[in-house]
Amino acid sequence: MDVHRYNYAHQFGEGVECLMAELQRMLVDGRYVLTEDVRRFEREFAAYLGVGCVQGVNTGTDALTIALAALGIGRGDRVITQANTFNATVAAIRLSGATPDLVDADDRTYLIDEPQVAAAVGPDTRAVVPVHLYGKPTPLAALRALADRAGLAIVEDAAQAHGARIDGRRVGSLGTAGCFSFHPSKNLAAAGDAGAIATGDRALAGRIAERRNLGQRAQNEHVVAGANSKLDALQARILSWKLPRLDAWNAQRRRVARLYHDGLAGLPLSFQAWAPHEAHVFHLFTVRTDRRDALLAHLRAAGVDAVVRYPTPIHLQPAFADLGWRRGQFPVAERLAHELLCLPIRPDLALPEIEFVVDTVRAFFGA
Ligand SMILES: Cc1ncc(COP(=O)(O)O)c(C=O)c1O
Structure with a gap:
């Protein structure tokens, strides 16, 4: 018997005909960028997480990079994360311009070893990125207290943990910002690359909205050099269809x-x-x-x-x-x-x- 690791197409099972009809409608409609379908998924995912705002982006890597940049983190700043994560967590810190500082993992949970974080905080530290690794939620109460004392942001890497809860709350809603990937391998998967950033901070959400859209505040008004990383409307529609499942x-x-x-x-x-x-x-x-x-x-x-x-x-x-x-x-x-x-x-x-x-x-x- 062959036991496969992935079966991406399985998530397009029962009831897929109505999704197909909607995708067809979208294709002939002729509007593809930041449409109501994107806003709808963002609202639905925010309600699911129990958080004020979600902004869709192209990938989980972009979600992390843009969240850090929107927090004003960049060159000269340092960001702490764990040594046992997927490369994208640390690549994103570097892409933001900041320098990553690593701490070790806890030997039983494989999550960030919280006591080591306190020791790693220095004068230039601006944020901690805990990774909810393999789908296990990181307890954030102690990290939150440390972050509040030291004036740090917590940017959750929730790329592997859509829907995970701890003490009744969903990951991605626990920190300053929560970053998701919807890569086809993920628990909630697009049919290609996609990602999102969740935050309860409306001002931060506004800066994320600018950062994902070429730094644009209004038509032809570019306030920062932003990325072009907008959640694709077709992917948003697919994600809306899958979210209730x-x-x-x-x-x-x-x-x-x-x-x-x-x-x-x-x-x-x-x-x-x-x-x-x-x-x-x-x-x-x-x-x-x-x-x-x-x-x-x-x-x-x-x-x-x-x-x-x-x-x-x-x-x-x-x-x-x-x-x-x-x-x-x-x-x-x-x-x-x-x-x-x-x-x-x-x-x-x-x-x-x-x-x-x-x-x-x-x-x-x-x-
Ligand atoms: C822990 C972690 N962080 C970040 C990412 C980056 O997500 P993406 O592949 O959508 O850029 C992934 C997945 O690939 C991941 O597993």
Whole structure:
């Protein structure tokens, strides 16, 4: 049996005909840029998150870059994030002109190690970017208190965590701004690249609106050198159609995670910590073992599309070599890079597929 990691087309299932008719209407209508369809999705996503404003942009990377720039963060400023994230988090900090400072991850949650953040704050620090990694929400209360004391912004990287909740609140609504990617692999996915920034700060939302649209405040009035990064109207329509289905898809992901968790109990593996007061949305389901590479080879040989996210921590990526980070500097991130492996997880993963993955892992450990 082949168990695939992705099935992007699955999200266009039942009821897709009315979406197709609407897309056709939009194509012949002849209006494509920042239309009412974009504003409608922005309103719907803001209501879903429980936040005042959402601005749609081209990608999650742009969401982070534009949010930082709209906060006035740029050259000479420093922004703290974690060493175990996808490259885009740190690339966006650099693209804003600021310098990234890394801290290590917590060994159990794989989230930003909050006590290390306090130690990393310096006179030029302007923001912290916690990443809700693999769909697990980062508790922000302590970070919020630190940020308030030190005058820092919190820019959530929620690219992997649409719909995740902690203490009843959705990620993306907890910080100064929340940044989302709707890349086709994500829990809420466009049919191509797309992203969004959420914020409860109306003045910031206004600056984001300018920054995504060539710095334009009114026709021919350009107040800053902004990006051209507007959520595409067709993607917005697709996202509006999918949004009401997101919670059900996330519940299915949690069901798959629970079956993996239970099926793999007793093996010499560990899992990302999972707390009762949080709704993890399992963008990825990871298992941790010091025999990771052998397990990966075993799974792939059996037809299980397992993968490593991410095999090289940020501080060892060539893109950031000039920042002078050293091997050994962020030991948890390095261990996670060597020990984590992602099992296939999708809302439509069928029980026989889940059982096959569990059996294949159990067979590797001779269980
Ligand atoms: C944690 C994280 N941050 C940022 C991004 C960037 O999103 P995008 O690919 O839409 O630019 C991604 C996804 O690719 C991600 O996983």
